[in-house]
Amino acid sequence: MSLPPREAAFSGAREGHADAKRTGHPFHMWESISETPEAVGRCLNSNTVRTAIAVGRAFARRNIERIFLVGCGSSYHAALSTAYALSGLAGVDADACNAYEFCSHRLTNVSEKTGVITFSHSGSTDTTVEAARLVRERGAFTVCLTHAPDSPLAKHADMAIPIEGGIEPVYPKTRSYIETVVMGYLLAAGMAAAKLPLDPRKPSAGLEAGLEAEPQAKLHAGANHKPNPKSNLKPTSNAMADFEEPRGKAVDEEALLQEVRRIPELLERCRPLEEQAKMLANKYAGFRRVLLVGGGANYVSAIEIALKFKEAVLIAGEGLEIEEAFHGPIVSLDSRTLVVTISVPGPSHERVSRFARVASAMGSSVLSVGPEPYEREGIDTMKVPMDGTREAFSGSVLVQPLYMLSYYSALVRGNNPDTFRLEEMGLDRLMKEG
Secondary structure: OOOOOOOOOOOOOOOOOOOOOOOOOOOHHHHHHHHHHHHHHHHOOOHHHHHHHHHHHHHHHOOOOEEEEEEOOHHHHHHHHHHHHHHHHHOOOEEEEEHHHHHHHHHHHOOOOEEEEEEOOOOOOHHHHHHHHHHHHOOOEEEEEEOOOOOHHHHOOOEEEEOOOOOOOOOOOOHHHHHHHHHHHHHHHHHHHHHOEOOOOOOOOOOOOOOOOOOOOOOEOOOOOOOOOOOOOOOOOOOOHHHOOOOOEOOOHHHHHHHHHOHHHHHHOOOOHHHHHHHHHHHOOOOOEEEEEEOOHHHHHHHHHHHHHHHHHOOEEEEEEHHHHHOOHHHHOOOOEEEEEEOOOOOOHHHHHHHHHHHHHOOOEEEEEEOOOOOOOOEEEEEOOOOOOOHHHHHHHHHHHHHHHHHHHHHHOOOOOOOOHHHHOOOOHHHHOO
């Protein structure tokens, strides 16, 4: 697949470049981690909430048979998290794909009855922008989630969800990942509200109840956006149609929204775990391999934190779905491997706990993370406050203390977590050369 050069006209992002290089704690990565509770709170008190919900409803109203969610790196992980939420809350056939794989191998599955949601923090990731362009040519209904609303990606979208918070100035994305995941939850909630039948026992108060939103808010499209003539997106005579409560359709909207709105508080309550993260980073300083395991939405947490161990700690990090971890990889465990299990009460919890027990018996150091971590002699635990938050929403909180662990693990090893190693070595150009 041949990709076009990055669109030079876009100057809205300096992805991976902090204003001033820091040489010690607090690095920019820590600043991003630390400000996440407040940043997510601001997102949930912005017009973006109405937009995300409305986009979900727009999907539900159209004759769309399948949804692809596309991104790279942490944006791919946010896409996968949203796919789990769409499937679990709205019963949608949602398939998350890496953008390059999607462009190379999945375009034959795209038609006018397909919806495609693209994810890119900067809105300028080449392969993701190319994916958006190609699916629009095939008439798919396209949406993007980005922190850069005037970016090339937004230009190729029928609808855009512009995420508050701004560009994160370092390569290991933390704050922006959680913000994007939370917006994905709202999109899924909006779709669920439009699809599920009315519960006659409960009044339909509207998913936007209590939000600080302008009454004339409209769906955002990029500044250079042009309507897609092939899309099955139907024009409406009422600009607010996608914000209105679907007639005869509702779900327990208040419960969904209140769960999402608790996320900033839960993130704030993770702050005391910083001291434990420091202690564990020192304890695990000698490991060169970390295996992270989870199921469902926390399989996504596992691969996201594995990426942070690779980017910031510069060691081999691998995230695995729990059953895949049992089918082969488990035999590679030994005393040189750190195993991190991530779970909440739900379908995968017992299976993940069993993996922790077996890994410990095989001589690996094990850290069990969650609201009810697996407690057994010789296994470290990190208890994360969740207050009964459903599994589909849990990943946005469980990654926060593990971001802390990856950050302090980088510091213990003498790494600057803000830098991109290939740039430091002068080799980043090799990734862009033909």
